[in-house]
Amino acid sequence: MLKLSGRGLDKKDFFGKSDPYLIIEKRNDKGRLVRTYRTEVIKNTLDPDWKPIKVSLDRLCGGDFRSEFIGEFSTTPKDLFSCEGSELQFDLVNPRKAKKKKHYRNSGVISLKTVAMDSDHSFLDYMFGGTDLCFTVAIDMTASNGSPSQPTSLHYTDPFTPNQYTIAMQAVLEIIQDYDTDQLLPAFGFGCRVPPEYKVSHEWPLNGNSDNPFCQGASGVLDAYRRCLEEVRLSGPTNFAPVIRHVSRLAVEHQDGSRYYVLLILTDGTIDDWTECKRAVIEASFLPVSIIVVGIGNGDFTEMELLDQDVWLLEEGGQKACRDIVQFVELRKYLRPAADGTDGVRWSKVALAKDVLQELPTQIMEYMRRRRLRPASAASAAAAAATAAANPNAPVTE
Structure with missing residues (x-):
């Protein structure tokens, strides 16, 4: 059992202190650092005091107490890549021996015989190469949000103060729409009863058009959202799986790197189809899909944290995700009472959008690397080079 705390950490948040957590890593048999534990996040503090950590010795260090320290050295990337074919040598120093022995020099020498850097494609290479980001929005319209006609409802429409769903959509959609070529x-x-028979639907198009559920940009989504609230009845349950699988069905048709699908889910709390939701996320992890979940209100978001598996990949029924595709953020972290004491809120669209989209480039790159997909421009150049090599006498065209 380990009990850890911190003191005087750096301030990182825009409107607060920091939300620190601790990650413990160990080196595996290949010398790579792997995570063995991640603590809980403690909100808005520079002096965190984490809960006791209970972790087995096998997981912490492989049960190995026998490894003896020989020495260490440090270097910089500039030094590493300055050798240009020549051999670099580094003194291996044991700090304890250096203090005790007057004429101590080193505990051996490490030689760097070869250094090479593989060039890799970047996120921007794929964006400029023609990969189209396709965004889908899913809004929780279950009864737990409260009746839209009541001021206490998370869906209440005030002509002067936007509700939290509107705040989240404005912050995120106004940025992501620029990455969607046709906007x-x-x-x-989802979770609402819809006309004319008022049966529960989990994929109800906000614009009421099942054949063409598309809205023009952020403003189009917001307009459709407001009109939809006047037509549907909030109900339940809160099921994520249908809309996740809706996006997955689209993604199945575009696994060549030409499109990448991003599902933005706005919800106020507990998931009712937890098992099916996990299965849907695991299935989507093998496709060009990412899921962003924004928690609205002050509900219990424990399950959302479990979906956002930053340490261990999601598992269910013997199936395991191949990568982490879920990013979760709570909107309330970005809201605070107005300084003048009114009921209004102040919020930071920039900070919210930054955190919401933080993991997306990495998730996209993980999919592309896993499928060994090159940016369209690089793939075309490689194909042209291969053709030229196979036909050296072919005429050159421009």
Whole structure:
């Protein structure tokens, strides 16, 4: 059992202190650092005091107490890549021996015989190479949000103060729409009873058009959202799996790197189809799909944290995700009472959007690398080079 705390950490948040957590890593048999534990996040503090950590010795250090320290050295990337074919040598120093022995020089020498850097494609290479980001919006319209006609409802529409769903959509959609080439965003509500028979739907198009659920940009989604609230009845349950699988069905048709799908889910709390939701996320992890979940209100978001598996990949029924595709953030972290004491809120669209989209480039790159997909421009150049090599006498065209 380990009990850890921190003191005087750096301030990182825009409107607060920091939300620190601790990661413990160990080196595996290949010398790579792997995570063995991650603590809980403690909100808004520079002096965190984490809960006791209970972790087995096998997981912490492989049960190995026998490894003896020989020495260490440090260097910089500039030094590493300055050798240009010549051999670099580094003194291996044991700090304890250096203090005790007057004429101590080193505990051996490490030689760097070869250094090479593999060039890799970047996120921007794929964006400029023609990969299209396709965004879908899904809004929680279950009864737990409260009746839209009541001021206490998370869906209440005030002509002067936007509700939290509107705040989240404005912050995120106004940025992501610029990465969607046609800016046509399909938007759905889930957990609501819809006309004319008022049966529960988990994929109800906000614009009421099942054949064409697309809205024109962020403003189009917001307009459709407001109109939809007047037509549907909030109900339940809160099921994520249908809309996740809706996006997955689209992604199955575009696994060549030409498109990458991003599902933005706005919800106020507990997931009712937990097992099916996990299965849907695991299935989507093998496809060009990422899922962003924004928690609205003050509900219990424990399950959302479990979906956002930053340490261990999601598992269910013997199936395991191949990568982490979920990013979760709580909107309330970015809201605070107005300084003048009114009921209004102040919020930071920039900070919210930054955190919401933080993991997306990495998730996209993980998919591309896993499938060994090159940016369209690089793939075309490689194909041309291969053709030229196979036909050296072929005429050159421009």
